[in-house]
Amino acid sequence: MKSTLKRAGYSKVQRQMNDVFIQFTGRVIFLIILLFSVNMFLAGHYEPGGGFVGGLLAASAVILLLIAFDFETVRKMIPINFHLIISIGLFLAIAVPTALYFFGVPFFTHQHTYIDVPIFGEVALHTAVAFDIGVFMTVAGTALLIVSLVGGMDD
């Protein structure tokens, strides 16, 4: 890719792009998108949303950073291995439904309980959330892995 561009005379492409506006706003918007993706993720239990959309949004936040900075910088900011994220996500997605057999119910049947947490009051604990975290991680990890591989960045 790079050499093709070079041959075509686009040697400037190689240089580090330093757009102050996108870098500054990117850092702010990154957090906003991440928060929104968490919001989407948690909303998914009763309303439209869920792990898949949340995961894509989280990935898009990181991709925004990739556009603003280069891969090395982002790697320093977020030192996570995408393979590991996918593995953990898939593991949660299969282990949680399987573990539900211990409750004596069929595959995927969700279980929930309520606990009292000091400040928040009554909080619902739900196995579907754990499964959805798995979906979230798998989708986010896959999207990021694809972008980083297609972008020619070897991890």
Place this chain on the structure above:
Amino acid sequence: MATNILPMLPIILPFFAGVIMLFMGKRPIPHRIVSAITSALMVGISAYSIYYVYKNGAMVTFISNWSAPFGISVVYDMVAALLVLTTSIILFFTVVYSFQSIGYEREKYYYYPMVMFMITGIIGAFTTGDIFNMFVFFEVFLLASYVLITLGNRKIQLQEGFKYFVVNVVSSNFFLIGLAYLYSITGSLNMADIQIKLSNYDGNLAVMTLVAVVFIFVFATKAGLFPLYFWMPGSYNAPPIPIIALFGALLTKVGIYAIARTFSLFFQHDVGYTHQVLLLLALLTIIVGCIGALAYTDMKMVIIYNIMIAVGVIVVGFAMMDEVGSIGAMYYLIHDMIIKGALFLLVGFIIYRTGKNNSEDIGGLINSHPVVGWTFFIAALSLAGVPPLPGFYGKLFIVESAFLNDHVIAAIIVLLSSLIVLFSIMKLFINVFFREPREGLELRDIKSDKLLFSAVGLVVVSIVFGLSADFLYPVFEMAAESFFDPSSYSNYLMEVE
């Protein structure tokens, strides 16, 4: 009953194995151990499942505990049980075969996890009782197979992989369209529920013929039936041998299974049209397959065209939709999965040993490899259908059923095709093992104990399968029942309501 883990276990296990291997990273040796143990476990579990289903009837589990017509149900009946056992056996032998043949680089780049994910999808498609869920599992194994067909990045693989990808994406889209038609007509996606609704409806169901045609298009593409087989010889020729063995033995058979399932359950109102079309396509497939098998001397190509012949023969059996035909088709389906796997593994051994694909370039191997030679001979006889071997019984029932239903031409074509199968495969046998060795033929020094173990092992499985045909008859009768008597499949729904 509802919380029985047994019907889900063949889906959960390979998925788990794949995920565990992803955690291990690029380390082939642990991958080998995990995948071998998993596939051996699956053989054991699915063998026990057959016994369990035989004693207690179909196992049904309702995923998420949503009761039947609304949620997804997994119906592990005898058909599914037999297919899952065969899949596990082939998986086990192919995985062992891969240790010495697939190459370290491919193993490093997640070959085994992808095989496991593909098996998850295949077994899911076999066991699910929900037609939309079947579509999802089709996608699961297709995604994994896209990776497998291009893994290694050779030019031919990318070229054929792209063709394979486009064909399958198009046909999957049509699958989705067909499902949408079906849902808008019946208002249900549970296969048993659709069957009950359609059989209780006494109005005009001509529109179902449209759905049948869409489904023929989709599954004929997946199974490689006549006009839509064009992608198969090229795509199956491209990847390395263990992957071809998995594809050839399993992927087309999923298409056949889907044809048999949907046509027995949904399209019973206008059998004169839909099943005639199916029969015609099957016969044309046999003829084209025969031409291909005669035309090539390339070992892989001959066997790939033999897959087409077998697909045609099985679909002839299912198109009859009577008891004899279904038993024959079911038996031949299982037989063909085993023997195609075995033949690909044997041919693969010869290719790895000599480095030649074309049987014309090889000769006189019988001196250095008598065991392989005679195993190949037995496998060839079994493929053609010589009596004590399993191919015979399947074809016997299929031909008998064709004569009973006055499809004399179909019966004759099936019979003649066995002669051509025998000729094409004997041509390979004589070229490769007899004759004088060709000039410049050097045998490569490769480690081959595991290659031989799995190739000969699968042939032994096939022989045992043939010799125990009488003993297995009640099992196959039970399996075929859900095809020729669809209400027996949807019985489980009655128990719920």
